[in-house]
Amino acid sequence: MTSVPVPASEAPTAEPSGTKIGPVVIAFVVGSAVSIGLGVYGRLHTPTGYAVNIAGFSNGPAAKAFLASIVMALAILQIVTAMGIYGRIPLRGAWVSPLHRWSGRLAVLISVPVAVHCLYALGFQTYDGRVIAHSLFGCFFYGAFVFKMLILTRDDSPKWALPLAGGLVLSGLTALWITGVLYFLVA
Amino acid sequence: MKHRSPLVTLAAVAVAFIIMFTVNMLVSPPGGSSAEPAGPSTAPATSAPAQQTTSAAATPSASTSESTEDKTFPNKIVYAGRTDDKSGAIAVAVLGDQAAAYFCDGRSIESWLRGTVQAADIALKSNDGATLQASLDGDHLKGTVKIKNDRSKFEIDEAKKPAGLYRARGSKTTIGWIVLEDGSQVGIQTAAADSAAAPELNPESPQVTANGESLDAKPINGDEDL
Numbered sequence: 001m002t003s004v005p006v007p008a009s010e011a012p013t014a015e016p017s018g019t020k021i022g023p024v025v026i027a028f029v030v031g032s033a034v035s036i037g038l039g040v041y042g043r044l045h046t047p048t049g050y051a052v053n054i055a056g057f058s059n060g061p062a063a064k065a066f067l068a069s070i071v072m073a074l075a076i077l078q079i080v081t082a083m084g085i086y087g088r089i090p091l092r093g094a095w096v097s098p099l100h101r102w103s104g105r106l107a108v109l110i111s112v113p114v115a116v117h118c119l120y121a122l123g124f125q126t127y128d129g130r131v132i133a134h135s136l137f138g139c140f141f142y143g144a145f146v147f148k149m150l151i152l153t154r155d156d157s158p159k160w161a162l163p164l165a166g167g168l169v170l171s172g173l174t175a176l177w178i179t180g181v182l183y184f185l186v187a
Numbered sequence: 188m189k190h191r192s193p194l195v196t197l198a199a200v201a202v203a204f205i206i207m208f209t210v211n212m213l214v215s216p217p218g219g220s221s222a223e224p225a226g227p228s229t230a231p232a233t234s235a236p237a238q239q240t241t242s243a244a245a246t247p248s249a250s251t252s253e254s255t256e257d258k259t260f261p262n263k264i265v266y267a268g269r270t271d272d273k274s275g276a277i278a279v280a281v282l283g284d285q286a287a288a289y290f291c292d293g294r295s296i297e298s299w300l301r302g303t304v305q306a307a308d309i310a311l312k313s314n315d316g317a318t319l320q321a322s323l324d325g326d327h328l329k330g331t332v333k334i335k336n337d338r339s340k341f342e343i344d345e346a347k348k349p350a351g352l353y354r355a356r357g358s359k360t361t362i363g364w365i366v367l368e369d370g371s372q373v374g375i376q377t378a379a380a381d382s383a384a385a386p387e388l389n390p391e392s393p394q395v396t397a398n399g400e401s402l403d404a405k406p407i408n409g410d411e412d413l
Contacts, residue, residue, distance in 0.1 A: 061285060061410045062412070101192075104196075105196050105199070108196070108200050109199070109200065109203055112200060112203040112204055112207055113207055115204075116204060116207035116208055116211065120207075120208060120211045121211075121283055121284055122262065122283045123262070125262065125263075127263060145200075146197060148193075149193040149194070149196055149197045150193070150197075152190060152193035153189055153190050153191070153193050153194060154189060154190070155189075155190075184410070187405065187411070
């Protein structure tokens with residue numbers, strides 16, 4: 001058995017030789033630490049109930065909802081371009097990868113003021129189910145983002161690692177948008 | 188092969204976080220970040236005694252009524268009560284740095300107000316020009332509401348559920364209710380320019396019918412668009 005090498009193409013579950021799981025584990029641990037760190041900060045830091053407002057909006061929540069919705073739209077662009085990169089949809093061209101990278105960078109940068117407002121002014125709260133979920137997903141999202149960025153630094157990660165990390169980031173963001181913006185808009 | 192650009196992205200995001208936090212700390216109201224007088228609902232239970240001792244140690248002289256500027260609103264709270272002249276009821280909901288209020292006399296005069304929280308003070312206004320200013324005074328909320336040149340003072344206390352502020356909105360009708368701690372309700376329903384006393388609200392099953400529409404009443408937390 002051990003003397004017969006299994007071709008990678010015939011064994012989709014087996015990893016091609018040369019991939020390393022170690023860096024993925026490390027990336028996961030670092031990402032988890034970021035999530036936990038954000039949660040601990042959000043819980044221990046006394047919310048000020050006050051933060052810099054972003055000019056031009058009727059109030060803080062409206063500004064946050066607007067920015068978060070831009071992030072969500074960019075995230076949808078992210079999964080579309082990612083599917084193009086992976087050949088799942090006919091989206092080819094030299095512009096697809098740069099578009100994926102730069103829309104992602106823009107999305108995460110726009111998310112920062114929103115997250116800082118949440119963390120600084122409101123904190124990690126538990127007064128109802130929606131709020132608990134939103135707090136948890138907020139911490140999860142940035143941990144998943146760190147996980148994904150660290151996986152991106154290496155080419156020798158297993159094939160499943162990057163789509164998994166990207167999926168976690170997008171799922172986290174979607175959950176944040178639903179428990180935050182959608183609630184804000186309909187409630 | 189290794190790539191450095193994701194690390195640059197990570198670093199840029201980390202720097203953006205630090206900048207936003209720094210800006211926030213610089214513009215926070217004085218005393219807000221150093222004394223950190225937390226509201227009871229936001230502070231973890233374990234830190235509550237420590238907080239009391241620090242605030243007592245920090246302000247040994249200002250232990251009675253002068254300590255209002257030390258106080259900030261809890262992250263989430265609703266105050267409700269009647270105005271001093273009993274002309275109407277008022278409810279103020281605070282969530283984070285946002286506040287919403289409703290004044291209503293139960294017959295014809297009402298106003299929805301919206302505004303922000305600055306430490307222990309709130310300032311709200313309505314679309315039709317009514318204003319409300321209030322400050323924390325111990326556990327009370329003390330202030331003035333001005334509607335169409337009529338000024339009313341109030342001093343109201345926290346309203347714990349099911350008491351509080353409720354609102355239902357349909358295509359034609361908007362209803363507001365203030366449910367007081369003793370269970371009594373003051374509310375108005377408004378359709379176009381007509382106002383009338385609101386139907387009875389059961390906070391446990393908040394469904395009402397008005398002008399042929401079935402409406403769901405929702406508690407107002409303070410950050411809603413009114």
